[in-house]
Amino acid sequence: MSPQITPIADTAQDLELSERILSPDGTRVLNPRLDPFVADVDPAQLRSLLRDMIILRRIDAEGVALQRQGQLGLWAPCQGQEATQIGTARALAPADYVFPSYRETGVIYARGAKPGDYVRMWRGEEGAAYDPAELRIAPLQIIIGAQTLHAVGYALGIKHDGADEVAVTYFGDGATSQGDVNEAMIFAASYQAPVVFVCQNNHWAISEPVTVQSQYPIAGRAPGFGIPSLRVDGNDVLACMAAMRWALDHARTGNGPAYIEAVTYRMGPHTTADDPTRYRDTEELESWRQRDPITRLEAHLRAAGELTDDHVAETQAAADVVAKDMRAACLGMVTRPPLAVFDGVYAEPHTGLDRQRAEYAAYVSSFESEV
Template sequence: MTPSDRDATGLLTRPDHFVQLVTPTGERRADPEFDRWVADVDADALSRLYRDMSIVRRLDTEATALQRQGELGLWPPLAGQEAAQIGSARALRDDDFVFTSYREHAVAWCRGVGPAELLTVWRGSAASGWNPAEHGIAVPQIIIGAQALHATGWAMGAAWEGSDAASVAYFGDGATSEGDVNEALVFAASFDAPVVFFCQNNQWAISEPVGLQSKQPLARRADGFGMPGVRVDGNDVLAVLAATRIALDRARRGEGPTLIEAVTYRLGPHTTADDPKRYRTDDELAEWRTRDPITRLLALLTSMGVDADALEREVAEEAGRAAAELRAAVTTIPDPEPMTVFDHVYAEPNSHLARQRDHYARYLAMFDDADAAASGAEGGAR
């Protein structure tokens, strides 16, 4: 990579190149443009990033097991994408706001979302998991790509109010083919919205490979919208942190949006309802395992003189406690009362919702009457 491949911000003008600061074997690569954005990240800071990634992978493993045991209706695993999520989320300020898809459990972890709040929507106990205002992160968006528009609108509003806070929209490679994402890119570029579009290219949009929907690196799409794009090794937490800090700095200075393509890999299924063996090979999976974001960071820490064995033991114990808390949280999530499905649908009451509420109440009453009749018949028989 040469200096001519970058513009004045340090972002790539040729996003087919790959920004990487830590190799898969844990070697630190010097990069004069990106290094200065992570000059403060010492061994202690890297250890904290390792802790984050290790804990969220353990939580992800536990949640997947809970789904297999019937405790959750569904779970979208994040294994393999920890560096992309942790590296970007740890670049944020408290007053920034995050809009995610359904896989960003690690981002929610960084924003202070608790174990029970992570699980409620997947257990079917609530329409959403947490109060967005308390954590600075919207609840997971199931509609593919819709959150990109929400992030753009929030960013435009923040700019109009004179704030230098920014928003981040997380989406996958498949979402870049959706109209919502492209409309959001148009709006953001037109109004210089302080938003970072963070695409986790995990190679598979459910069962379709990314090469089927895009003949060019996804970061190149930024050119058509008039914004910078950067293609970064999404399994390199340090490179992701640097790229996100650059993009957020641009946003705060009023220079508009940035598109980041974090090249990573989904090690598990799209969701627990998916069987990835039907569309990808064992050799492909094995190759990507050699690029694991957690093991490479541990290798880097070892080369810096950190006691890796002690760190692994300490983090494994903490991850185990977090997993136990997650499992215990499942049993404490209460089943919702049926009529609460109408709560928080609209900000103000309206006749349309009231009519639906009345119809549903009468429908539920039918079952109460049937139960009462059955009880009466049983008592008479005795």
Template sequence: MTGRAVSGRSTAAEVPVRAEGVMHQFLRPDGTVNPDCGLDVRVAPELARSCYREMVLARRFDQEAYHLQRQGELGLWLSSRGQEAAQVGSARALRETDWIFPAYREHAVGLLRGLSPTELLSQWRGCSHGGWDPALYRMHIYSLVLGTQTLHATGYAMGVRLDGTDEVVLTYFGDGATSQGDVNEAFNWAAVTGSPIVFFCQNNQWAISTPAAKQTATAFSRRAAGFGLDAVSVDGNDVLAVHAATLAVVDRVRAGGAPGFVEARTYRMAGHSTSDDPTRYRDTEETQRWQARDPLNRLRTYLDNNAWSDPSWLADLDEEADQLAADARAACLGLPEPRLEDVFDATLVHKTAALAAERASYTAYEESFL
């Protein structure tokens, strides 16, 4: 996400966002039901349990990848901690035939689509530009260039419209990306062409060090509506509300309605990436307030209150999560360790004299340590 360093600490609510509009919420932070949700939430025990399982697995995987990066096994990691509900709830609202265009921290979405730890970690270890075959999972590779995936997704959705199929395209991005020209152009192109796409904004409150309130004077969903998008705002830490809201928008788009926009108001619990220190720009008190809104704890309480979980099922889930973490570590260490000299072979299609000279210089430098 775009952002700039700021002097001193800020809070996401330092500058009030005006006219935020309605935010739909089914589960309050304490796990009780909000009777004024405003959504058609049809909750079955299996849906609630499966969402909880997928969020637990995603968090455990994310934690293991974070540790691997800190141990020098990954070059970089962008954590999804705190955003599991936004990702799981939205991805589950799609059919397997629908296409997904992610940004770079949609690990829960990848796991739900069936990606292996090897495929998810390959790019972050520096072994590939993209760790999986997009056609196999109907999920594009991660796009680290901010917001570019929204244009890719819109172009694909325009093709879907011309083909006359009933596919829906969903693309993920963050609040910071909405300040990019590419994203606003994608909104406009999608609305003008009536393409079957849903834009899913994970408003995690921070574009690196810039709070959302300093990026916009109104809610992101209200801005999207101005382009002609069918826009809705939802509590991004409430997986059941996210699922219901996204499903409703997806269904309308699939039926031929205007392109959709879902703003999921959530929070990035970790830094922007493992190269970022969030304590330099946000207060501990703010993070603690959001910890009390944790999406996993919220749904766990709801499950317990409805007697939809039991000790045996929870124990099996813990074991499954531990196994996923072990598999992720083994997958990472099983990937070849990238060599810096490989950069010279993958930079240009046609080798140049300047590139050959740079490689020779690097080789000589490397051999000087032998």
């Protein structure tokens, strides 16, 4: 007889089917499966995780503000997903390589991003958002799910080289409907690639609810490919760290790929070009506001007597400094002239490129004549 799998009926049930270490009110709960992976995490480390999440939320708010003020073409908010991103990213080893989508601001932050790295791509400036080699993060991927194939390819290289690394890829619940993600899982399982799949189930693929795309927990798909999986409360930073440590250990020790579904919630719009009020119920939004990942960890630390108002105030001040530096870096960027896009395409002169440059120059000059 096949095992009984509970379908997802609503967001409350969706969350209760996930493993956690901290309850929404901050109470520590016993979890024999996850506890061993965070047994070393002391109050100082918890305060550090809280600091990371507070700074990340401030970075995210500044990104939205810069876009609304016309300084960025777009921004993909991650408010509400801080625990998933910080918890998993802080478990990574320096040599591990990340393949993100476009919403992993917290992972970029945790890997040591500079102030301008958060906005360069969204402003449309030259180069990637950051130096991929320095942060060991591939460029942000806009094509839904494509980064999972890149991660598996890199992981196969790790395996052939015998390197002590793991490839990690992040994607949303909507991406799990893409063929690329499923093909990546097939390849990863077939060749036992050292790769970790992290699905940030934030409940909305733009305006499509996850309950339409998947009638059952997304983590349940991975075992069908031969990949072990964990489904955790994505608003519990400790559970996310524990799950990632489990997955990394599994992949790093030659056991092949692992899969994490972190059940969280996108509090803001899909991007700043989206209006979630057109498709999302305000009651659902408020119910998830009660599960805020920052409030949860703060409540836990305060109950244990390990957090003071002074510490929170200092962290908020530090977050403001990061946001200030990010804004200054954004406003200080110098945009290259339009025709510079043709520079460096070929090492030697190329007649086809010369023709394209001339055509584009005429197109650009046509706007000047209209002024």
